[in-house]
Structures are given as C-alpha cells and as structure tokens.
Amino acid sequence: MNKNVLLAVVAIIALAGGTVFILNYQKNKSNTTKIMDADLKNNTTTTQQDQNSAMPKTESSAMVNKESKRYLPYTKDAYNLAVDKKRVLYFHAKWCPVCGPIDKELAQNKDEIPADVVVFKTDYDTQESLKTKYGITYQHTFVQVDAQGNEVTTWSGGGLDELIKNIK
Numbered sequence: 001m002n003k004n005v006l007l008a009v010v011a012i013i014a015l016a017g018g019t020v021f022i023l024n025y026q027k028n029k030s031n032t033t034k035i036m037d038a039d040l041k042n043n044t045t046t047t048q049q050d051q052n053s054a055m056p057k058t059e060s061s062a063m064v065n066k067e068s069k070r071y072l073p074y075t076k077d078a079y080n081l082a083v084d085k086k087r088v089l090y091f092h093a094k095w096c097p098v099c100g101p102i103d104k105e106l107a108q109n110k111d112e113i114p115a116d117v118v119v120f121k122t123d124y125d126t127q128e129s130l131k132t133k134y135g136i137t138y139q140h141t142f143v144q145v146d147a148q149g150n151e152v153t154t155w156s157g158g159g160l161d162e163l164i165k166n167i168k
Helices: 001-044 044-052 057-065 078-081 099-108 128-134 160-166
Strands: 071-073 084-094 115-123 139-146 151-156
Touching: 071 078, 078 115, 084 128, 099 115, 099 160, 139 160, 151 160
Parallel strands: 071 115, 084 115
Antiparallel strands: 084 139, 139 151
C-alpha cells in the first residue's frame, strides 16, 4: 500500500470519528440541557431557597412553631422567628468528618433537644458574616446567642449530651 492511500484512509477514519464524537456531544449536551431545564422548572422553590439561604416565611414559621422541629437549617427568617427560644448556631460543613456524626445524632434525636431550644444547622462554608460575627475559625462549633444575637456561650464538638450540658 502506498503512503498516500494510507494517509487518506487514516484521514477518513479520523474525520468519521470526529464527526461521530461531535454529534454525540451535541446530543448529550441537548439532553442535559433539557433535563436541567425540567429540574429548574420543577424545583424553582428549592433552587431559590438554596440561593437565598431562606425559606418562605410560612414554611419557616411552621418549622419553628412545631415543638418537634428543634433542629433546623439556618435561615434568617427561622432564626428571627425563634427569638423567644434559646438559639444555638451549629457551624457544620458537609466535608467535615466530625460534623456528620453530630448532625446525624441531632437529627435523629431532635425531640430530645429541650423544648425551649432551637439548634440551627449553619453552613460553615457559606455563612461568612455569622462566622466573622462570632469569631468562628473551624467547623463543628456551637454558639448559643441571646435574643439580641449576642454570644452567650461557645463550645466545640460533642453531640446531644454536650449540647444539653452547655446550654445556659
């Protein structure tokens, strides 16, 4: 076989392979876009909540007012609605190996948290202003605050027993 024929065959194979790759890429991109559009359409409320770190007031009110809801994700609305309770900010991170077991214990035993206490699961990675305000330098830190939002006490780590022991 001569070199020119061999080069022509290689070029045709490369061109065909490239065309197939591009067509599959565009098809997958189109399908991904359709799926993402559908997800956005179906989850607009969730997406807005994630972006704003806030729940609609009606949902926040219901969560704080139910006695069984003593361990909640931090939102400004829920936090403000619990002003008559002992509020504790629990700074956690999804990637933190200590935070996971604490989160699981509090979530599974939230009814054992005293009725006059609300623990707010506060995202260590996104709540920069709260970290600055309370001098938080690492995750799995708890901060109890008073009605005006002033620090009452701070401690690091521990589960439900430690929480109950440290509440003032």
